[in-house]
Amino acid sequence: MKHNFENLHTIFDKYPKSQESLIAILQDIQKEYQYLPCEALEQTSEVLDVPLSTVFSVSTFYNSFSLTAKGEKIIKVCTGTACHIRGAKLLQDQLETHLKIKAGETTEDMKFTLEVVACVGACAMAPVVVVGDKYHGSVKVSRVKKLVKAK
Amino acid sequence: MIHITINGKVVQAKDGEMLLTVIRREKIDVPTLCHHEAVEPSGACRLCMVEITKPEWDGWCDYVTSCLYPAADGLIVNTHAKKVNELRSSILDMYLARHPKSPEIRQLAAEYGVLKTQFEEVVDGDNCILCGICTRICDTMGFHAISMVGRGHGKEVAPPLNMAPTACVGCLSCAKNCPTNYIEYNMENGGLTIWKKDFEMVACTECGKTTITKEFAEYLSKNRDINIDYFRKCDECHRKELAGTMGRISNWDREARS
Numbered sequence A: 001m002k003h004n005f006e007n008l009h010t011i012f013d014k015y016p017k018s019q020e021s022l023i024a025i026l027q028d029i030q031k032e033y034q035y036l037p038c039e040a041l042e043q044t045s046e047v048l049d050v051p052l053s054t055v056f057s058v059s060t061f062y063n064s065f066s067l068t069a070k071g072e073k074i075i076k077v078c079t080g081t082a083c084h085i086r087g088a089k090l091l092q093d094q095l096e097t098h099l100k101i102k103a104g105e106t107t108e109d110m111k112f113t114l115e116v117v118a119c120v121g122a123c124a125m126a127p128v129v130v131v132g133d134k135y136h137g138s139v140k141v142s143r144v145k146k147l148v149k150a151k
Numbered sequence B: 001m002i003h004i005t006i007n008g009k010v011v012q013a014k015d016g017e018m019l020l021t022v023i024r025r026e027k028i029d030v031p032t033l034c035h036h037e038a039v040e041p042s043g044a045c046r047l048c049m050v051e052i053t054k055p056e057w058d059g060w061c062d063y064v065t066s067c068l069y070p071a072a073d074g075l076i077v078n079t080h081a082k083k084v085n086e087l088r089s090s091i092l093d094m095y096l097a098r099h100p101k102s103p104e105i106r107q108l109a110a111e112y113g114v115l116k117t118q119f120e121e122v123v124d125g126d127n128c129i130l131c132g133i134c135t136r137i138c139d140t141m142g143f144h145a146i147s148m149v150g151r152g153h154g155k156e157v158a159p160p161l162n163m164a165p166t167a168c169v170g171c172l173s174c175a176k177n178c179p180t181n182y183i184e185y186n187m188e189n190g191g192l193t194i195w196k197k198d199f200e201m202v203a204c205t206e207c208g209k210t211t212i213t214k215e216f217a218e219y220l221s222k223n224r225d226i227n228i229d230y231f232r233k234c235d236e237c238h239r240k241e242l243a244g245t246m247g248r249i250s251n252w253d254r255e256a257r258s
Helices: A007-013 A019-033 A038-048 A051-060 A080-084 A088-099 A142-149 B021-025 B082-098 B103-109 B133-141 B173-177 B214-223 B228-230 B235-257
Strands: A074-080 A112-117 A129-131 A134-136 B002-006 B009-012 B051-052 B063-064 B075-079 B147-149 B155-157 B187-189 B191-194 B197-203 B211-212
Touching: A019 A038, A019 B002, A019 B214, A038 A051, A051 B063, A051 B147, A074 A088, A074 B082, A080 A088, A088 A112, A088 A142, A129 A142, A142 B063, B009 B082, B021 B051, B051 B082, B063 B082, B133 B173, B197 B214, B211 B214, B211 B228, B214 B228
Parallel strands: A074 A112, B002 B075
Antiparallel strands: A074 A129, A129 A134, B002 B009, B051 B063, B051 B075, B147 B155, B187 B191, B191 B197, B197 B211
């Protein structure tokens, strides 16, 4: 995928050029591109004078960073204890068949990424599916199609 | 200088010096997998665990990793107390479950009486114990070519972006210091391949034997102020040359005296 990396400098300029800024910068890059492109990691390493191996180590450590491009909307199926009990697996299966991808993958048209997460902190409304920023509670298998329809 | 007691013997130590350093100086055998005197201790392998106590602790003991515990005056250390040995064998038991094929782990475990693990063996595992000695050595040497990647079950040692690391000079320090000899490299036809990166070796101008990689020779001559010609001869030819030089010097001496 081709990107315009000019915006990177606006991100770099926001923070002091030291190792302490690494995570903040990676978070901003993640927000800007939805993932961490290789070129951006290389530039970050150069600008902050932090070894590329360290940058890579940090970006693979946190789950909030992704090294592969993600879809416009990220669908998170909660499989925490409460959601698991109330049928999260069925929702996951339904989403996987409907989107024709497995958990952790992105649809070919780059519209959706399906993720499985453990507990989003809304156990009272289990099972929970988060589409983009929106939380959907007490989701039924029959409602799954509707959730991903908003294309 | 302070005094500590190790296995009943009073020994001298510097204040703040790590216990393992003192123990090793006293030639006491404490097993370690992740320790290297040249790099910062990390306490990853947990095998250097010892029992410590002080008279004023009223019989209370603590179990600490000696590589990370600073010596303090009056400390009483037991490197092979019954409980310490038990701790070590249960740690080795877990190592054996995770790396059943590693000859190094099997030998060490056998020394502590663990011949077969009581846990379920990992069948398709590798021999990397994730002690991080390779990454710490690489960082200390200043190359930063490899690091710990990922976390939890997926954690592994890898070069950035899983591609041949530009920062690697092929010094082989990681592979040669790996406690389980897990890091693979291939040295044939006058070349070296490690971390999927290919290197050209410097060949001895006298006998043709390969010495170190071109990149490493260039790095050393540039950063450590060593004439690059030094690396164009292998150790053996350096020694032969030295013998010749020394012989000539003693001949001059003899001539001067006569």
